[in-house]
Amino acid sequence: GENVEQHPSTLSVQEGDSAVIKCTYSDSASNYFPWYKQELGKGPQLIIDIRSNVGEKKDQRIAVTLNKTAKHFSLHITETQPEDSAVYFCAAQIGDTDKLIFGTGTRLQVFP
Amino acid sequence: DTAVSQTPKYLVTQMGNDKSIKCEQNLGHDTMYWYKQDSKKFLKIMFSYNNKELIINETVPNRFSPKSPDKAHLNLHINSLELGDSAVYFCASSKGQGMKQYFGPGTRLTVT
Numbered sequence: 075g076e077n078v079e080q081h082p083s084t085l086s087v088q089e090g091d092s093a094v095i096k097c098t099y100s101d102s103a104s105n106y107f108p109w110y111k112q113e114l115g116k117g118p119q120l121i122i123d124i125r126s127n128v129g130e131k132k133d134q135r136i137a138v139t140l141n142k143t144a145k146h147f148s149l150h151i152t153e154t155q156p157e158d159s160a161v162y163f164c165a166a167q168i169g170d171t172d173k174l175i176f177g178t179g180t181r182l183q184v185f186p
Numbered sequence: 187d188t189a190v191s192q193t194p195k196y197l198v199t200q201m202g203n204d205k206s207i208k209c210e211q212n213l214g215h216d217t218m219y220w221y222k223q224d225s226k227k228f229l230k231i232m233f234s235y236n237n238k239e240l241i242i243n244e245t246v247p248n249r250f251s252p253k254s255p256d257k258a259h260l261n262l263h264i265n266s267l268e269l270g271d272s273a274v275y276f277c278a279s280s281k282g283q284g285m286k287q288y289f290g291p292g293t294r295l296t297v298t
Contacts, residue, residue, distance in 0.1 A: 163229060167284055178227070178228060
């Protein structure tokens with residue numbers, strides 16, 4: 075069935091360093107890939123997304139890259155800050171449906 | 187100015203009871219969703235509605251019944267609650283298929 079694998083499950087970095095989270099999806103018909111940040115006790119917040127017709131998208135310190143051939147996409151956070159600490163989820167839309175399959179989440183901790 | 191709101195935020199109840207969770211969005215979106223997040227933070231879609239019509243119905247027990255009185259509201263009614271129903275339930279909305287999904291703050295359901 076449809077599947078999204080996400081690595082690593084936990085990531086600790088020093089403030090100012092970069093963080094990279096990687097996802098792999100199984101459905102070759104997927105064409106929309108959002109990333110969500112979830113802080114403790116809150117709902118997931120959409121931080122960036124990418125569609126299959128582009129290979130990279132950037133928004134200030136956050137960037138997402140997509141390799142459709144390899145079915146990989148990654149989240150890059152540069153100059154990390156303590157407030158970036160949260161759980162991050164990748165997701166892939168399944169084919170022509172409205173269904174998002176989520177990865178298992180990455181707990182990012184940024185130490186001052 | 188809450189975009190997607192849910193009530194209640196916390197719900198503690200006993201096995202066998204029937205309960206409802208309400209969701210409202212003021213974004214003018216046509217599509218609304220219910221997701222379940224288990225204790226391991228795994229996020230999975232349960233239902234989606236487009237303009238009050240059921241679009242996605244994952245393999246959810248029929249004890250769960252979504253109801254959409256209008257396109258700004260999607261409520262979730264759960265009959266005969268079981269221990270395994272304990273989770274955080276999130277409502278979300280989007281403009282339509284394949285569009286950005288915005289999540290509510292969640293309802294933590296605890297069944298004792």
